[in-house]
Amino acid sequence: MNENPERILKRALDHAGAGRLEEALALLAPLAARYPKVPAAVINHGEILRRLGRFDEAVAVLENAVARLPDLPVARFNLALALRGAGRPEDALAVYREALRRQPDHGDGWYNQGNALLDTGREEEAVASYRRALKHLPPPRQPRTLNNLASALILLRRPAESEAPLRDALALSPDYPDAHLNLGVALERQGHLGAAAGAYRRVGELRPEHWWHALHADLLCPDVFDDNAAIDTWRDDYAATLARWRDRPGHLDPALLHLSGAEPPPTLMYQGRADRALKTAHANLLAPRLPAIEPPAPRSGGDRxxxxxxxxxxxxxxxxxxxxxxxxxxxxxxxxxxxxxxxxxxxxxxxxxxxxxxxxxxxxxxxxxxxxxxxxxxxxxxxxxxxxxxxxxxxxxxxxxxxxxxxxxxxxxxxxxxxxxxxxxxxxxxxxxxxxxxxxxxxxxxxxxxxxAEPPTPPERPMTRADFGLADGEHLYLCAQNPRKIHPDFDPLAAGILERDPRARVLLIGSREGAETEPLRQRLQRRLGALAERVTLLPRQSRERYLGLLDVVDVALDPPHYSGANTSFDALGMALPLITLPSPLLRGAFTGGLYRRMGLTGLIARDPEHYVELAVSVATDPALRQHWRDALRRGNGAIFHDDxxxxxxxxxxxxxxxxx
CATH class of the missing domain: 3.40.50.11380 (Rossmann fold)
Known part of the structure; x- marks a missing residue:
C-alpha cells in the first residue's frame, strides 16, 4: 500500500457517500489494520461494517477502537449503534450511558439512546432521552427526534401529547412522511378520523408507492357507533371499498408491513356481527399483493x-x-x-x-x-x-x-x-x-x-363506595368492559334497568386513551335522555382498585355481543353475580362458557327483557344476591386451577x- 493513506481514506469515504459500501470496505479494512490508532481509519471501518449489516464484525472492530482510544467519544457512540444492530440493546445502553457521561451535549447520542430504549420497551426513559437530544440539536436536525418522541408517546398511549412534537417536526420539515404517518396514528387514536385520513393520504402523496396508507384512510372505523343502522352502513361501505380497491395495482412491501395499517380494522370485532365474509374479502384483496410463501417442511427427528x-x-x-x-x-x-x-x-x-x-x-x-x-x-x-x-x-x-x-x-x-x-x-x-x-x-x-387461572386476590384494605365517590343508598350495576365493547344494544338494557329500579346507578369504565369515552357518553345522553344522569363513567382503575370496586357493587353486567373474559374470571372469582346474554359469537359467549363449566346457568338471560329482570332482581333483593354469591363461592373453584x-x-x- 504505497498510496498516501489520506488519499485512500478520502476515496473510501467518497465510495461510502455514494452508497458503494463494499468498495469503501475494501479500502478501509487494510487501512485500519495498518493504522490501528488512527481514529478516522478504524472508526470508519467499523461504521461501514455496521452499514453493511455485519454487526458482529463491526462490534469487534469498534470495541478495539474504544480500548485503544478510550477518550474518543465517537468510538463509543458508533460501538453502541453496532451493538443495537447486533440485537444487544442492553449492551448498547451501557455504552451510551458512558459515552453521554463523557460528552453530555451530544444530541445524536441522546437520540440514538432513545431508540435503544424503545427497543427494550422503556418508553418513558426514551421520552426523556429524546427531550435531552432536542436541547443539543439545531432545529434543522430535530424532525426525526421529534417524530420518534411522538412514537414513544403513542406507545405510552398518550396520543394527544404526541401531536405537539409532530406538528413541530412538520413545521421544520413539511414533507416529512414519517411525521405525517405518526400524526395520522395520533389523530386516529383520539377519534379524529377525518383529520387522520388526511394525514394518511398525505403520506400516500409523498410516497405514492406506499398506497396502503390510502387504503387505511378509506377504512377508518369509529370506535363507538351511534346505533345499529350506523354499524350496518359502515359495513356496507367497507365491502364496497374492498371491491373498489380489488383491481388497483400495487404490492405490499414486506419490510414495511408492521407499519402499514393494511389489515382489516380491528374495531370490526366490536360490531356484534359475524365477520367471516368481510375478513375473507379483505384477505383476498391482500393475497395477490403479498409474496406467496410455502410453509417450511415438517421437522424430522427429535423426541419432543x-x-x-x-x-x-x-x-x-x-x-x-x-x-x-x-x-x-x-x-x-x-x-x-x-x-x-x-x-x-x-x-x-x-x-x-x-x-x-x-x-x-x-x-x-x-x-x-x-x-x-x-x-x-x-x-x-x-x-x-x-x-x-x-x-x-x-x-x-x-x-x-x-x-x-x-x-x-x-x-x-x-x-x-x-x-x-x-x-x-x-x-x-x-x-x-x-x-x-x-x-x-x-x-x-x-x-x-x-x-x-388463579382466583383474584381481594385488596388488602377493603374498599368502600366512598373510595370511588359513590353513594351508599344506590344499587350499583357495573359493566367493566372498555367502551369499544359497549354495543348500541347495551343502551336499551341500561335504560330498562334504570327505569325499573329508581335507585339504580350504572357504572362504566372509560378507556385508557380516552378517545372512546366521550363518544360513548354522548351516545348514552342522546339515547337515554334524563336516565343518563344515573350513568357514571369512572376512570380506568389500578388492579387493586378495580378488584375493590368489584367488592362494593351489587351486580355486574356483560354487554351484548362481547362478554368479559379475564374480567369474568375476576367477577366470578370475587363471587359477584354477573348477568350475561347468550351469543353465537365466541367473543359474546365467554361468560356463558364459564357458567356452564361451573354448572350454574341461572344468570344467563334468555333474552334482553329477561336480562333486565335478572339484573334488577339481584341488585334489589339482598337475599337473592346472597344466594348467588354463595352459589358462586361454592362453584367457582371449577374455573380456577383447571387441569x-x-x-x-x-x-x-x-x-x-x-x-x-
Whole structure:
C-alpha cells in the first residue's frame, strides 16, 4: 500500500457517500489494520461494517477502537449503534450511558439512546432521552427526534401529547412522511378520523408507492357507533371499498408491513356481527399483493414436539396473565416450548414467566424478519396469541413461519387468512354449526375455557363506595368492559334497568386513551335522555382498585355481543353475580362458557327483557344476591386451577400435529 493513506481514506469515504459500501470496505479494512490508532481509519471501518449489516464484525472492530482510544467519544457512540444492530440493546445502553457521561451535549447520542430504549420497551426513559437530544440539536436536525418522541408517546398511549412534537417536526420539515404517518396514528387514536385520513393520504402523496396508507384512510372505523343502522352502513361501505380497491395495482412491501395499517380494522370485532365474509374479502384483496410463501417442511427427528407461542409488544400483559399458569404444567417430556416475543416486550415477559424449561426468542419488530427468525427455530406448531389487533400480528401468519399454525380466543374471531390452519375454541362457548363462522378449521376443546387461572386476590384494605365517590343508598350495576365493547344494544338494557329500579346507578369504565369515552357518553345522553344522569363513567382503575370496586357493587353486567373474559374470571372469582346474554359469537359467549363449566346457568338471560329482570332482581333483593354469591363461592373453584385446560390443550396439539 504505497498510496498516501489520506488519499485512500478520502476515496473510501467518497465510495461510502455514494452508497458503494463494499468498495469503501475494501479500502478501509487494510487501512485500519495498518493504522490501528488512527481514529478516522478504524472508526470508519467499523461504521461501514455496521452499514453493511455485519454487526458482529463491526462490534469487534469498534470495541478495539474504544480500548485503544478510550477518550474518543465517537468510538463509543458508533460501538453502541453496532451493538443495537447486533440485537444487544442492553449492551448498547451501557455504552451510551458512558459515552453521554463523557460528552453530555451530544444530541445524536441522546437520540440514538432513545431508540435503544424503545427497543427494550422503556418508553418513558426514551421520552426523556429524546427531550435531552432536542436541547443539543439545531432545529434543522430535530424532525426525526421529534417524530420518534411522538412514537414513544403513542406507545405510552398518550396520543394527544404526541401531536405537539409532530406538528413541530412538520413545521421544520413539511414533507416529512414519517411525521405525517405518526400524526395520522395520533389523530386516529383520539377519534379524529377525518383529520387522520388526511394525514394518511398525505403520506400516500409523498410516497405514492406506499398506497396502503390510502387504503387505511378509506377504512377508518369509529370506535363507538351511534346505533345499529350506523354499524350496518359502515359495513356496507367497507365491502364496497374492498371491491373498489380489488383491481388497483400495487404490492405490499414486506419490510414495511408492521407499519402499514393494511389489515382489516380491528374495531370490526366490536360490531356484534359475524365477520367471516368481510375478513375473507379483505384477505383476498391482500393475497395477490403479498409474496406467496410455502410453509417450511415438517421437522424430522427429535423426541419432543417444538411448540412456539408468539406475541408482540403491546399485547404481552394479558398474554402473561393467561399463560403463566399453563406453561409450568405442560408435559416437557413431550413438548419443547419456544416463547417468541418482539424485542421491546422481551424483558417484561421473561421476568414474569421465567426461564425454567422455556426457550426464549427475541423477535425483530419487522414482520418479514420475525418470520425468518421463527422459521430458523424449526417449530412444529406455532400459536399466534392475537391475529388482527395490529399490523404485525395480522401479517405474520401470511409468511407461514411454521408448518402448522393456529390462533385462539385472545382475538376471538376468524382471521380470514388462508394460511391459518386452525382456530382453537371450546365446546362450552361455541354453538352448533360454528365452523361456518371461521375460515380456519375449527377445533374445540370439550371442557375448559382456555386457561389455567388463579382466583383474584381481594385488596388488602377493603374498599368502600366512598373510595370511588359513590353513594351508599344506590344499587350499583357495573359493566367493566372498555367502551369499544359497549354495543348500541347495551343502551336499551341500561335504560330498562334504570327505569325499573329508581335507585339504580350504572357504572362504566372509560378507556385508557380516552378517545372512546366521550363518544360513548354522548351516545348514552342522546339515547337515554334524563336516565343518563344515573350513568357514571369512572376512570380506568389500578388492579387493586378495580378488584375493590368489584367488592362494593351489587351486580355486574356483560354487554351484548362481547362478554368479559379475564374480567369474568375476576367477577366470578370475587363471587359477584354477573348477568350475561347468550351469543353465537365466541367473543359474546365467554361468560356463558364459564357458567356452564361451573354448572350454574341461572344468570344467563334468555333474552334482553329477561336480562333486565335478572339484573334488577339481584341488585334489589339482598337475599337473592346472597344466594348467588354463595352459589358462586361454592362453584367457582371449577374455573380456577383447571387441569382440563392443560390436558385438553395438549390433546389439541396432538390433533393439529396428526399425532392423534
Amino acid at each position: 414436539r417444538r411448540i412456539g407461542l408468539v406475541v408482540n409488544h403491546g399485547h404481552e400483559g394479558i398474554f402473561i396473565r393467561s399463560v403463566q399458569g399453563v406453561l409450568p404444567r405442560l408435559d416437557r417430556q413431550r413438548f419443547e416450548i419456544v416463547v417468541a416475543v418482539t424485542r421491546p416486550a422481551l424483558n417484561r415477559a421473561r421476568a414474569a414467566l421465567g426461564d425454567d424449561g422455556l426457550t426464549w426468542l427475541a423477535l425483530s419488530p419487522r414482520v418479514d424478519q420475525a418470520a425468518e427468525q421463527l422459521r430458523a427455530a424449526r417449530l412444529d406448531l406455532l400459536y399466534h396469541w392475537e391475529v388482527g389487533s395490529d399490523s404485525f400480528n395480522y401479517f405474520l401468519p401470511w409468511f407461514r413461519p411454521a408448518p402448522l399454525q393456529y390462533t385462539s380466543w385472545a382475538w376471538p374471531l376468524t382471521t380470514g387468512i388462508p394460511g391459518m390452519d386452525f382456530f382453537l375454541s371450546s365446546d362450552l362457548a361455541e354453538p352448533e354449526g360454528a365452523q361456518d363462522l371461521y375460515r380456519e378449521t375449527l377445533l374445540t376443546m370439550p371442557g375448559n375455557m382456555f386457561t389455567w 382440563r385446560a392443560i390436558g385438553e390443550l395438549q390433546n389439541a396439539w396432538d390433533i393439529m400435529l396428526g399425532d392423534r
